[in-house]
Amino acid sequence: xxxxxxxxxxxxxxxxxxxxxxxxxxxxxxxxxxxxxxxxxxxxxxxxxxxxxxxxxxxxxxxxxxxxxxxxxxxxxxxxxxxxxxxxxxxxxxxxxxxxxxxx
Amino acid sequence: xxxxxxxxxxxxxxxxxxxxxxxxxxxxxxxxxxxxxxxxxxxxxxxxxxxxxxxxxxxxxxxxxxxxxxxxxxxxxxxxxxxxxxxxxxxxxxxxxxxxxxxxxxxxxxxxxxxxxxxxxxxxxxxxxxxxxxxxxxxxxxxxxxxxxxxxxxxxxxxxxxxxxxxxxxxxxxxxx
Numbered sequence: 001x002x003x004x005x006x007x008x009x010x011x012x013x014x015x016x017x018x019x020x021x022x023x024x025x026x027x028x029x030x031x032x033x034x035x036x037x038x039x040x041x042x043x044x045x046x047x048x049x050x051x052x053x054x055x056x057x058x059x060x061x062x063x064x065x066x067x068x069x070x071x072x073x074x075x076x077x078x079x080x081x082x083x084x085x086x087x088x089x090x091x092x093x094x095x096x097x098x099x100x101x102x103x104x
Numbered sequence: 105x106x107x108x109x110x111x112x113x114x115x116x117x118x119x120x121x122x123x124x125x126x127x128x129x130x131x132x133x134x135x136x137x138x139x140x141x142x143x144x145x146x147x148x149x150x151x152x153x154x155x156x157x158x159x160x161x162x163x164x165x166x167x168x169x170x171x172x173x174x175x176x177x178x179x180x181x182x183x184x185x186x187x188x189x190x191x192x193x194x195x196x197x198x199x200x201x202x203x204x205x206x207x208x209x210x211x212x213x214x215x216x217x218x219x220x221x222x223x224x225x226x227x228x229x230x231x232x233x234x235x236x237x238x239x240x241x242x243x244x245x246x247x248x249x250x251x252x253x254x255x256x257x258x259x260x261x262x263x264x265x266x267x268x269x270x271x272x273x274x275x276x277x278x279x280x281x
Contacts, residue, residue, distance in 0.1 A: 085153030
């Protein structure tokens with residue numbers, strides 16, 4: 001697995017750049033990841049990212065957009081506004097989680 | 105963009121490229137099981153930033169008809185691939201048309217789909233529209249059913265002819281389901 005450097009830290013990532021170690025992430029790093037993909041984080045972005053982190057801890061997999069709406073309470077439309085075009089993957093990346101596996 | 109030396113590894117979300125990729129899905133079946141493939145693919149395409157259009161025609165028209173969309177059915181009749189949820193037991197075709205079998209099979213399929221966290225058809229279409237998907241009704245199907253726009257989901261953008269749909273989806277990849 002590749003290692004990359006962000007905020008002067010060594011981070012384990014997969015070939016695409018998604019973090020592979022849950023515990024290497026903190027919010028400072030999340031903010032840096034967001035910057036890398038051109039997302040300006042607001043409180044609303046953060047509450048969604050925190051939901052994803054908590055949900056992953058509990059379920060062992062990354063929430064899909066469907067689950068973010070059903071369990072996280074953020075409507076699909078809003079997710080597309082906050083993380084344009086590819087919300088599921090962008091949210092996962094900023095939250096330091098693998099891409100969601102679910103189809104829906 | 106040439107990578108800088110020691111540049112961090114960051115996924116490419118394709119934001120800088122305007123691919124113009126479009127997907128057109130023609131939904132022609134109104135069985136519960138055949139409603140899903142188009143919806144799942146549409147949802148996936150939208151999640152990848154692909155402009156997506158769905159055209160509901162023939163039996164697929166039931167998916168957007170207010171009176172029918174909550175009541176799609178699944179029948180094992182003629183479906184030799186249908187297995188029971190446990191094991192590899194097939195439903196014998198002679199039993200498939202037995203009264204009550206369709207209701208049981210529909211209930212079973214709905215439960216399996218719900219257990220995966222996948223929404224029912226009307227909810228799924230809500231989600232697809234929220235993600236930016238476009239819904240179109242087929243003119244000929246509307247005429248055959250004597251339906252107007254008021255009989256369809258409010259978010260159906262219009263009842264259009266086949267040639268209108270072909271025109272709207274110029275350059276799109278096309279799926280017929």
